[in-house]
Amino acid sequence: MAEKGGYGTNTTIIPLGDKGGGYRPRTIISAVSEIQQFYVIESQGQDIPSDFLTLEGSLDLFKIGVRSGFNEGLFIMLLFPLFSFYLLPFVIDTSDLLVRGMVSLVPYLALVINTLLCIYISRYYVGNITRRAINSLFIGRGLTLLLKGFLIYVIYQLLFRLSTTEYVWAVARKFSNPEKVYYGYLSILPELVPLATETAIGMCLAAIGPYIAAYLLDCWRQRKKTKNMRKIQQP
Numbered sequence: 750m751a752e753k754g755g756y757g758t759n760t761t762i763i764p765l766g767d768k769g770g771g772y773r774p775r776t777i778i779s780a781v782s783e784i785q786q787f788y789v790i791e792s793q794g795q796d797i798p799s800d801f802l803t804l805e806g807s808l809d810l811f812k813i814g815v816r817s818g819f820n821e822g823l824f825i826m827l828l829f830p831l832f833s834f835y836l837l838p839f840v841i842d843t844s845d846l847l848v849r850g851m852v853s854l855v856p857y858l859a860l861v862i863n864t865l866l867c868i869y870i871s872r873y874y875v876g877n878i879t880r881r882a883i884n885s886l887f888i889g890r891g892l893t894l895l896l897k898g899f900l901i902y903v904i905y906q907l908l909f910r911l912s913t914t915e916y917v918w919a920v921a922r923k924f925s926n927p928e929k930v931y932y933g934y935l936s937i938l939p940e941l942v943p944l945a946t947e948t949a950i951g952m953c954l955a956a957i958g959p960y961i962a963a964y965l966l967d968c969w970r971q972r973k974k975t976k977n978m979r980k981i982q983q984p
Contacts (some may be wrong), residue, residue, distance in 0.1 A: 773809055777863060777886075780813045781870050784882050791876030802878050807885045814889025818956075821860045822897030825948065828856035829901075833944055834937050860955050863890075867959035874963040877969065883963065891956035898952035905945030912938055 774780040775865070790797055832855055841852055867887065873879055914935070921931035 768948040770846070773806075774813060777813055777817045780882075780886055781866065782863070783810075784870055784873055784879060784886070787879040787882055788873035788875065790878050797876070797878045800878065802881050803840075806879065810882055810885035811889035814886045814891070815893050816889075818893025818897065821863055821955075822894060822901075822952065824859045825856050825952070826897070829944075829948060833940070834854055834921055838937055839933065857951065858892075860952065864955040864958055868962040871959055871963035871966055874955065874967050887959050887963075889918060894952045894956040898949040899954075902945050902949040905941050909938065909941045965978055 770866060774783045785803075787797065832852060837849060841848070867890065870883060870886075874883055912934070915933055917938075918927070918931055921927040921934065924930045
């Protein structure tokens with residue numbers, strides 16, 4: 750007879766990553782859905798065979814994490830300079846902190862959304878298979894974000910060091926209004942490294958944030974479980 754929730758001891762389980770017709774997630778949303786299914790089974794006390802999450806299945810989740818981190822980092826690398834060094838200082842000329850803050854967050858939207866999604870699935874960090882699946886996803890995404898954050902910091906450090914007045918003027922002369930470009934770039938030059946540092950730190954926090962959430966939730970569950978066991982053992 751099936752257990753509550755539709756999963757019984759006789760449920761047929763197809764290993765993730767099995768080429769014999771098994772379902773293979775392709776996006777972070779489908780990966781989260783797969784992890785939720787693992788959680789439903791294991792949270793009901795049903796043991797999933799250790800080979801259920803195959804090596805190929807773990808690699809699939811790792812690749813999804815890598816793609817997610819790569820897309821988030823690429824989104825930031827493309828939009829961060831456009832918004833921080835062009836739109837905000839020259840186009841959106843306003844002193845309204847709310848407007849400036851909302852516009853500044855646009856390059857980080859994908860990063861914030863996916864980070865919140867990863868923190869959300871941290872609540873499923875229970876059971877052997879579910880933990881392995883979440884770890885594979887988090888590691889792929891985290892490593893990519895750390896690498897992208899490091900690259901952004903290094904690139905802007907190099908750009909800052911190469912931005913001598915002679916070099917900036919040589920580049921500005923290629924534009925129709927060289928003086929505006931020259932003085933405009935020099936006005937934002939002191940902000941290059943601080944903004945790059947903030948972005949790199951933000952990406953690092955986004956990489957490790959889901960791990961911290963998973964760890965804290967796991968500690969809370971263990972503490973709650975221990976507390977309940979003590980109540981049961983009391984005469």
